[in-house]
Amino acid sequence: MVLVRNIAFIVVLLMSLFVVIPPADADIYRYVDASGRVHFTDTPTHGRYDMYMKEEAPVKASNRSYLDIIRRHATSYQLEEALVKAVIKVESDYQPRIVSRKGAQGLMQLIPQTAKDLKVSNPFDPYENIRGGSEYLRMMLDLFNNDVELALAAYNSGPSTVKRYGGIPPYDETQKYVKKVKRYLDYYRRVGDTLL
Numbered sequence: 001m002v003l004v005r006n007i008a009f010i011v012v013l014l015m016s017l018f019v020v021i022p023p024a025d026a027d028i029y030r031y032v033d034a035s036g037r038v039h040f041t042d043t044p045t046h047g048r049y050d051m052y053m054k055e056e057a058p059v060k061a062s063n064r065s066y067l068d069i070i071r072r073h074a075t076s077y078q079l080e081e082a083l084v085k086a087v088i089k090v091e092s093d094y095q096p097r098i099v100s101r102k103g104a105q106g107l108m109q110l111i112p113q114t115a116k117d118l119k120v121s122n123p124f125d126p127y128e129n130i131r132g133g134s135e136y137l138r139m140m141l142d143l144f145n146n147d148v149e150l151a152l153a154a155y156n157s158g159p160s161t162v163k164r165y166g167g168i169p170p171y172d173e174t175q176k177y178v179k180k181v182k183r184y185l186d187y188y189r190r191v192g193d194t195l196l
Contacts, residue, residue: 076134077137079137083181084133085184085188085195086188105129107126108129109133118136153177156173
């Protein structure tokens with residue numbers, strides 16, 4: 001009798017390992033406070049939050065498809081693939097649904113207004129996000145005569161800030177950002193067709 005119960009328990013346990021529980025929907029809400037700071041949440045705590053984005057089905061992309069998307073847009077915008085990979089790695093660590101404290105979204109962390117200007121309708125879609133981020137990166141390189149460091153500083157802190165300081169702004173975040181992207185750029189140049 002005990003043996004039968006133990007076997008039944010083991011069978012139920014093994015069957016439960018194969019049950020896939022779908023992820024819960026997590027709509028995104030936005031609130032702009034009195035000082036102009038933008039707050040995002042999936043669980044609003046008061047009525048001043050507005051619906052920002054209705055969550056769609058999870059975006060699934062394999063490393064292979066990311067590589068294909070990166071290759072396509074790097075070619076399209078005459079960018080080095082390693083540079084696009086490095087920016088994605090530092091911006092989002094290849095997490096397509098990430099939203100920063102400042103409201104930047106997706107793999108290449110596009111600010112909503114920049115995404116809109118670049119005609120990115122869904123910043124959480126890897127294809128659209130990488131296309132928009134690659135286009136913006138190309139714009140920054142063109143603006144700063146293909147100087148990678150200045151283009152990266154502009155990608156992080158905005159082109160007007162880089163122009164105002166006449167170089168990489170004296171912001172700790174931006175200086176660390178440029179160094180980190182360059183470190184990954186060197187890495188991706190060495191290893192080639194791979195992602196971390």
